[in-house]
Amino acid sequence: MKSFMAVLAVTTALTIPSLASAAQVTLTTKMRSYGGNGAYLAYYVTNAQGRYVGSLWMAGGKTRYYEHLSGWYRATGGNTAEINGITGASVGSGRTLKVTLDLADTLFDAGYQLHIDAAVEDMRDSPNEIVVPLTSAGAGKAVSGSRYIANFSFAR
Amino acid sequence: MIRSLHRWFGLIAALLLIVITVSGAALSIFPVSDALNTPSAGNISVATLAERIKANEPTVEQIRRAPSGQITAYYFKGDAPVSSAIDPATGAALGTTEKSGVERWLINLHRSLFLDDNGRYAVAFGAVSMLILSTAGLFMLARRAGGWRLIFKPTRGTGDGRLHAILSRAALPGLLLSSMTGLWMVAATFDVLPQGAPAPLFPTEVSGQTGMAPGKIALLQQTPVDALRSLTFPLAGDSTDAFRLKTSDGEGYIDQGNGTLLAWSDANWIDKASHLATMLHTGRGLAWLGVILGLSALVTPVLSWTGLLIWLKGRGRQKIKSVAAADADTIVLVASESGTTWAFAQTLQSALSAAGLRVHVGPITAFNPEHWPKAKRVVLMAATYGDGAAPSMAAGFLDTFRRMPVKRGLSLAILGFGDRSFPAFCGFAKDIADAAESKGWSSLVPFDTVDRQSPQDFARWGRVLAQKLRLDFELNHVPVLPRTWQMELISKRDYGASVQAATSILRFALPKHSFWKRFLGQGFPRFEAGDLIAVVPEGSQLPRYYSLASGSKDGFVEICVRKHAGGLCSGQLVALEPGDSITAFVRANPGFRPQRGRKPVILIGAGTGIGPLAGFARANQKHRAMHLYFGTRHPASDAFYAEELYGWQKEGRLASVSTAFSRSATPAYVQDLLRADAAKLTKLIAAGGQILVCGGREMAAGVADALTDVLAPAGPSLATLKAEGRYAEDVY
Numbered sequence: 001m002k003s004f005m006a007v008l009a010v011t012t013a014l015t016i017p018s019l020a021s022a023a024q025v026t027l028t029t030k031m032r033s034y035g036g037n038g039a040y041l042a043y044y045v046t047n048a049q050g051r052y053v054g055s056l057w058m059a060g061g062k063t064r065y066y067e068h069l070s071g072w073y074r075a076t077g078g079n080t081a082e083i084n085g086i087t088g089a090s091v092g093s094g095r096t097l098k099v100t101l102d103l104a105d106t107l108f109d110a111g112y113q114l115h116i117d118a119a120v121e122d123m124r125d126s127p128n129e130i131v132v133p134l135t136s137a138g139a140g141k142a143v144s145g146s147r148y149i150a151n152f153s154f155a156r
Numbered sequence: 157m158i159r160s161l162h163r164w165f166g167l168i169a170a171l172l173l174i175v176i177t178v179s180g181a182a183l184s185i186f187p188v189s190d191a192l193n194t195p196s197a198g199n200i201s202v203a204t205l206a207e208r209i210k211a212n213e214p215t216v217e218q219i220r221r222a223p224s225g226q227i228t229a230y231y232f233k234g235d236a237p238v239s240s241a242i243d244p245a246t247g248a249a250l251g252t253t254e255k256s257g258v259e260r261w262l263i264n265l266h267r268s269l270f271l272d273d274n275g276r277y278a279v280a281f282g283a284v285s286m287l288i289l290s291t292a293g294l295f296m297l298a299r300r301a302g303g304w305r306l307i308f309k310p311t312r313g314t315g316d317g318r319l320h321a322i323l324s325r326a327a328l329p330g331l332l333l334s335s336m337t338g339l340w341m342v343a344a345t346f347d348v349l350p351q352g353a354p355a356p357l358f359p360t361e362v363s364g365q366t367g368m369a370p371g372k373i374a375l376l377q378q379t380p381v382d383a384l385r386s387l388t389f390p391l392a393g394d395s396t397d398a399f400r401l402k403t404s405d406g407e408g409y410i411d412q413g414n415g416t417l418l419a420w421s422d423a424n425w426i427d428k429a430s431h432l433a434t435m436l437h438t439g440r441g442l443a444w445l446g447v448i449l450g451l452s453a454l455v456t457p458v459l460s461w462t463g464l465l466i467w468l469k470g471r472g473r474q475k476i477k478s479v480a481a482a483d484a485d486t487i488v489l490v491a492s493e494s495g496t497t498w499a500f501a502q503t504l505q506s507a508l509s510a511a512g513l514r515v516h517v518g519p520i521t522a523f524n525p526e527h528w529p530k531a532k533r534v535v536l537m538a539a540t541y542g543d544g545a546a547p548s549m550a551a552g553f554l555d556t557f558r559r560m561p562v563k564r565g566l567s568l569a570i571l572g573f574g575d576r577s578f579p580a581f582c583g584f585a586k587d588i589a590d591a592a593e594s595k596g597w598s599s600l601v602p603f604d605t606v607d608r609q610s611p612q613d614f615a616r617w618g619r620v621l622a623q624k625l626r627l628d629f630e631l632n633h634v635p636v637l638p639r640t641w642q643m644e645l646i647s648k649r650d651y652g653a654s655v656q657a658a659t660s661i662l663r664f665a666l667p668k669h670s671f672w673k674r675f676l677g678q679g680f681p682r683f684e685a686g687d688l689i690a691v692v693p694e695g696s697q698l699p700r701y702y703s704l705a706s707g708s709k710d711g712f713v714e715i716c717v718r719k720h721a722g723g724l725c726s727g728q729l730v731a732l733e734p735g736d737s738i739t740a741f742v743r744a745n746p747g748f749r750p751q752r753g754r755k756p757v758i759l760i761g762a763g764t765g766i767g768p769l770a771g772f773a774r775a776n777q778k779h780r781a782m783h784l785y786f787g788t789r790h791p792a793s794d795a796f797y798a799e800e801l802y803g804w805q806k807e808g809r810l811a812s813v814s815t816a817f818s819r820s821a822t823p824a825y826v827q828d829l830l831r832a833d834a835a836k837l838t839k840l841i842a843a844g845g846q847i848l849v850c851g852g853r854e855m856a857a858g859v860a861d862a863l864t865d866v867l868a869p870a871g872p873s874l875a876t877l878k879a880e881g882r883y884a885e886d887v888y
Contacts, residue, residue: 077358089272124230
């Protein structure tokens with residue numbers, strides 16, 4: 001079980017000026033026993049038009065592998081400034097990752113979607129393995145992934 | 157400097173390197189099985205391949221080509237993501253390509269010791285150590301061989317040092333390649349290399365249409381499958397997405413509606429070098445190279461072990477209690493690569509002290525007559541490393557010695573320790589002796605040498621020293637004996653009675669051992685003709701060495717011994733009767749035996765020196781051209797091995813036999829035979845022949861003179877032949 005506390009970097013689009021309009025959100029990702037090395041996971045948000053808004057978390061530290069997170073990579077051009085200060089270790093087979101962040105209230109119930117791209121060395125790339133709308137109603141509901149992620153949920 | 161680098165990195169990194177190399181060796185098997193199980197793609201284009209796969213699996217997301225040539229496709233079966241190897245001829249799925257748990261486990265052990273980045277740093281340190289060890293080792297090999305030109309010649313010496321040299325020479329190229337490419341891979345992982353070509357940005361504008369069949373896209377048609385790295389299909393239902401193609405030349409995006417190239421960036425040399433380094437290191441795509449690297453890596457544990465043994469032996473230098481240098485009348489200084497010379501110094505010290513002298517013993521680096529106000533004499537005991545070089549501890553001593561002024565009233569004795577099978581036997585000691593002479597140091601006793609730690613040589617020198625000092629002492633150096641065996645005499649042939657020189661050919665049974673003992677390596681060691689047997693006579697602890705006339709394959713131990721007047725050991729041996737036993741052990745003498753191959757061999761011997769030469773002929777079942785020149789006293793009494801020589805010549809094991817008798821009606825020596833056969837000998841040497849000489853010291857000197865004359869007009873010099881291992885002596 002890994003857990004992280006993080007406050008989004010000031011430069012990202014998701015920043016909130018004061019904590020008054022923000023709430024702590026915990027993202028819980030449980031991995032399947034896929035039987036490979038640690039998985040790289042990219043968490044990012046797109047708006048109602050499907051445009052990239054910003055990144056929430058990057059699990060995995062070696063930039064040369066980021067191109068395998070192809071949805072995130074396409075959206076950002078692999079720009080590591082997008083994940084400055086919100087990077088952690090990759091997540092092993094069968095393990096669970098919990099990340100707690102301060103997210104602006106305005107992101108919820110406004111058509112934003114949370115994406116998770118996953119990739120494992122020498123195995124299949126799995127962009128958009130999870131795509132969930134950021135809604136108040138969706139909080140606490142587990143969503144299954146297709147390849148590496150057993151289930152994902154967020155809690156406010 | 158080079159030796160200490162080698163030693164310290166070896167000691168520190170040994171365990172780490174064993175883990176890395178053994179796991180690496182195990183990993184080298186996988187590319188072979190990949191290569192055997194991968195169907196060939198032939199000359200098809202990426203377009204054809206993509207069409208074939210898409211026809212079978214319409215949901216295909218990505219196609220990858222591994223360096224081994226294996227094609228993998230990623231697609232869906234219903235909702236389930238699937239990956240499968242593909243037969244490029246049909247596009248049909250062949251089954252999973254994911255690495256097995258064992259292989260992944262080995263890879264993670266090999267590159268990071270299961271410790272993530274810290275493990276990678278440790279492994280990188282291992283690779284740097286290997287690079288330093290290999291490079292320093294290469295210089296040491298060259299020094300040991302006597303120069304870069306001779307580095308591929310057969311390795312001289314015995315025991316662990318020889319094994320270490322032989323194995324490391326074979327494994328060096330592989331280890332160097334593995335460590336350099338491995339370092340490159342670590343550097344790439346940590347992004348410390350110069351940047352590769354930047355990936356092209358995802359195109360901002362696409363046609364917005366979909367549905368172009370990959371088989372119709374021009375770039376894919378022009379790209380052969382062999383150049384493919386990966387092809388990623390656009391996401392189903394996303395009209396803003398594009399094909400992404402990676403090849404050995406670069407990567408780019410292709411429009412999914414009209415097939416035009418939207419963006420492209422060429423791979424630069426860093427990308428190509430990284431790809432090459434990975435292929436060279438892993439053997440993926442070059443399975444045969446992988447196997448060579450794997451075998452080289454497997455040698456590392458043996459190198460670590462023999463290296464450790466060599467180091468431990470070198471540390472065997474005992475702490476010798478001695479009189480302070482300022483109070484001593486006799487200074488004994490040692491320059492030694494291994495600890496053995498120190499043991500000789502200790503023997504000398506106790507003998508001299510018992511005779512009433514005040515002796516100081518120290519390392520040769522402490523040479524400074526200024527500090528020895530009471531000293532009357534200095535004994536320098538100097539071992540030689542490799543081809544005439546100074547032991548590492550004595551590096552620079554010669555320069556210091558040459559600069560130092562001669563001190564009156566102080567005389568020098570110089571004793572060299574070495575191995576006669578090296579060309580520059582006792583070269584370092586000889587250099588000191590020459591320097592001492594040219595500077596005008598007064599000489600206590602003439603320069604002398606000790607061959608292969610021979611206690612006899614040492615005792616002989618000791619008698620000269622005792623006489624000079626007018627003291628009464630004997631230098632009884634008792635080396636630590638290796639394990640000995642009892643051997644029973646099974647047959648005996650006597651000669652020489654009529655010339656008052658009793659000589660016998662003695663044949664002993666091999667000591668018998670259970671299979672289990674042999675398996676544990678505790679049996680009688682394997683030996684070949686030309687190796688030495690050390691016989692420990694009754695009433696003495698000093699072994700006497702005799703050249704073996706048989707090898708293990710013959711199933712017996714045979715020697716040819718002449719009784720010396722007053723000889724303790726030879727007297728006992730010649731008096732043996734079948735059923736009697738001796739105590740003995742075997743010592744390898746790899747410098748004295750025919751080199752591998754079919755080149756001619758010239759065997760020259762006199763008296764009992766025929767022994768090992770007869771052994772070589774007996775073992776010559778391949779009928780290689782061996783020419784024997786043999787000198788002895790009288791045909792009636794001293795014709796050793798006469799029947800066998802006749803038989804071997806008839807069978808072809810000996811190409812020719814020439815014999816000289818010194819006490820016949822027309823006396824002749826073996827040197828005379830050589831001079832008479834000059835034309836033939838010149839031809840044999842020109843054909844790459846090798847000369848092996850066995851016999852007494854005087855006879856060997858006579859033979860060397862004769863050969864020098866014979867070869868002078870056209871052939872290479874004896875020194876050259878010796879350096880190439882083509883002229884070897886076994887003298888006594």
